[in-house]
Amino acid sequence: MNVLGLNAFHGDASAALFADGQLVAAIEEERLNRIKHWAGFPNLAAAACLNGTDRNEIEHVAISRNPFAHLGRKVLYAAARPASWQRSLSRVANLAQVARLSADRPGTILSELKRARVHKVEHHRAHLASAFFASPFEEAAVVSIDGFGDYSSVQWGVGRGNRIDLLGSVLFPHSLGILYTAFTQFLGFPKYGDEYKMMGLAAYGVPRFAPQIRQIVRTEAGNTRLDLNYFTHHSQGVKMTWDGCEPTSGNVFSRKMLEVFGDPRAPRTEITARHADVAASVQAVLEENYFALLNHVYHRTGQKALCLAGGVALNCAANGKIFEQTPFRDIYIQPAASDAGTSIGAALSVWHERLNRPRSFVMRHAYYGPEYSDREIHAELETAGVAYRRLSEAELVDTTAAQIAAGKVVGWFQGRMEFGPRALGNRSILADPRRNDMKDLLNSRIKHREHFRPFCPSILAEAVSDFFETSYPSPFMVTAYRIKGDRLRDIPAVTHADGTGRLQTVDREFNPLYWKLIRRFGDITGVPVLLNTSFNENEPIVQTPAQALDCFLRTRMDVLAIGPYMLLKSENPPGGRASARAGLQSREVAAL
Ligand SMILES: [Fe+2]
Numbered sequence: 001m002n003v004l005g006l007n008a009f010h011g012d013a014s015a016a017l018f019a020d021g022q023l024v025a026a027i028e029e030e031r032l033n034r035i036k037h038w039a040g041f042p043n044l045a046a047a048a049c050l051n052g053t054d055r056n057e058i059e060h061v062a063i064s065r066n067p068f069a070h071l072g073r074k075v076l077y078a079a080a081r082p083a084s085w086q087r088s089l090s091r092v093a094n095l096a097q098v099a100r101l102s103a104d105r106p107g108t109i110l111s112e113l114k115r116a117r118v119h120k121v122e123h124h125r126a127h128l129a130s131a132f133f134a135s136p137f138e139e140a141a142v143v144s145i146d147g148f149g150d151y152s153s154v155q156w157g158v159g160r161g162n163r164i165d166l167l168g169s170v171l172f173p174h175s176l177g178i179l180y181t182a183f184t185q186f187l188g189f190p191k192y193g194d195e196y197k198m199m200g201l202a203a204y205g206v207p208r209f210a211p212q213i214r215q216i217v218r219t220e221a222g223n224t225r226l227d228l229n230y231f232t233h234h235s236q237g238v239k240m241t242w243d244g245c246e247p248t249s250g251n252v253f254s255r256k257m258l259e260v261f262g263d264p265r266a267p268r269t270e271i272t273a274r275h276a277d278v279a280a281s282v283q284a285v286l287e288e289n290y291f292a293l294l295n296h297v298y299h300r301t302g303q304k305a306l307c308l309a310g311g312v313a314l315n316c317a318a319n320g321k322i323f324e325q326t327p328f329r330d331i332y333i334q335p336a337a338s339d340a341g342t343s344i345g346a347a348l349s350v351w352h353e354r355l356n357r358p359r360s361f362v363m364r365h366a367y368y369g370p371e372y373s374d375r376e377i378h379a380e381l382e383t384a385g386v387a388y389r390r391l392s393e394a395e396l397v398d399t400t401a402a403q404i405a406a407g408k409v410v411g412w413f414q415g416r417m418e419f420g421p422r423a424l425g426n427r428s429i430l431a432d433p434r435r436n437d438m439k440d441l442l443n444s445r446i447k448h449r450e451h452f453r454p455f456c457p458s459i460l461a462e463a464v465s466d467f468f469e470t471s472y473p474s475p476f477m478v479t480a481y482r483i484k485g486d487r488l489r490d491i492p493a494v495t496h497a498d499g500t501g502r503l504q505t506v507d508r509e510f511n512p513l514y515w516k517l518i519r520r521f522g523d524i525t526g527v528p529v530l531l532n533t534s535f536n537e538n539e540p541i542v543q544t545p546a547q548a549l550d551c552f553l554r555t556r557m558d559v560l561a562i563g564p565y566m567l568l569k570s571e572n573p574p575g576g577r578a579s580a581r582a583g584l585q586s587r588e589v590a591a592l
Pocket residue numbers: 123127146147148149310311338339
């Protein structure tokens with residue numbers, strides 16, 4: 001039996017296909033339409049997941065939104081605030097779009113799924129399901145925490161077998177995610193999903209504003225309360241605008257914020273110590289509230305294992321302290337803990353909770369996206385007219401590791417694309433973590449990121465305890481652990497200002513080629529660690545061989561290892577025939 005999960009008309013729209021309870025394919029719409037964080041209907045993603053599957057064999061479609069969730073509360077809230085009705089119209093229109101999604105919805109792939117029954121799954125229910133039902137635990141506490149979705153910002157409970165019992169929630173307008181977003185905007189990072197920038201900046205500051213921020217938010221007995229005088233999301237709504245290929249959220253902080261914290265930083269202006277101190281203060285207070293919630297959940301559930309999902313659960317700095325700050329002994333955070341993962345969660349919720357099927361799936365890796373055969377890659381290289389050579393797997397591993405050890409920047413395009421926001425060794429740019437100058441070099445040549453944002457390490461799973469103070473597996477780059485003092489000088493390019501690294505522990509079983517590459521690099525250098533950043537310039541992560549080639553040719557990347565083929569920039573200089581074609585491809589992609 002096939003279940004198609006969809007995250008539709010919400011940030012990071014995505015699709016995921018399950019066959020008899022096993023995840024077959026999953027991809028975000030942004031990787032296909034090339035618009036970051038796309039929030040429309042995931043038509044292309046659904047079509048990619050269904051590639052090769054008979055449309056008549058899709059019996060269930062699970063959508064991770066339920067406009068009727070908390071309907072009574074929504075109506076009461078709106079009725080008490082008639083002045084905000086006009087501003088609520090766009091939100092109502094969005095809810096109506098979701099409500100109208102049915103098996104015969106024209107203009108969407110749903111109209112082709114003649115036998116499918118469409119289910120609506122509340123947003124946080126989908127987050128919870130994505131966290132627990134994808135985990136290896138038979139029993140666990142489970143927490144979903146984000147800005148908002150279907151009128152909640154937190155839901156938590158206990159997962160047992162194929163059931164999740166809900167024990168608590170935090171409802172609109174109170175939200176730790178909104179607190180974090182408001183200060184992210186205040187610090188001049190207005191784009192949807194910019195919260196990780198403030199998290200990176202926090203490591204450079206002193207939390208001297210924490211007392212003032214504690215006046216704005218409090219979490220007690222599992223309940224978070226905001227001082228709404230500092231916010232506008234409850235009175236003016238959150239309006240999303242599109243700037244080229246990137247969405248921007250309207251500000252959710254009020255004038256009161258300026259009275260207490262001074263002028264907000266304008267985007268792209270200088271970052272001062274005060275800005276870093278504000279970021280550090282917000283991060284500190286977020287962590288206090290996060291751990292207050294998690295400790296409450298622990299004491300109410302008595303569970304030793306914890307599953308997390310939702311945008312706030314992507315705060316790797318906080319996640320890295322869970323073992324210190326709570327009694328939980330096991331953690332699972334799946335690779336698409338963001339809203340993209342709700343397509344998986346909605347499908348799993350329908351499979352287990354509505355169809356009463358037993359557990360049989362664990363999401364142990366993220367490689368559920370499209371892949372390309374050697375023949376397809378070869379055809380692309382020929383069409384582009386680039387110079388390349390074909391290597392055996394051993395030659396590819398040896399040569400790539402040697403190039404990285406020699407200071408080269410390598411594009412690494414292999415196998416199935418990752419699902420979720422992180423590149424985990426299949427669509428990655430790789431570099432030497434031992435070099436002090438590698439961060440600046442990568443930024444000047446390719447990534448053009450703010451100086452305060454760290455690059456992250458991929459490390460052999462068996463070597464973690466040699467480099468990090470915590471050795472619990474972190475396969476999806478969603479936790480930051482403290483790097484051992486005597487190792488700091490070995491991997492400076494992946495060490496953040498606070499001495500932590502947001503690591504990916506690489507297990508031979510789940511990505512043998514990447515594991516071999518890191519091991520070979522370790523053989524050469526004595527450091528089984530690679531700097532791993534996503535394969536893109538300023539765009540969604542590359543998905544196709546053509547996009548990878550385009551990115552390689554237009555940036556100052558030294559080497560491209562794509563399938564069994566290797567390309568060197570020295571043999572494909574800027575301005576060559578292939579580069580001219582890459583420029584054309586680039587324009588075609590942008591016009592999609
Ligand atoms: Fe969410």
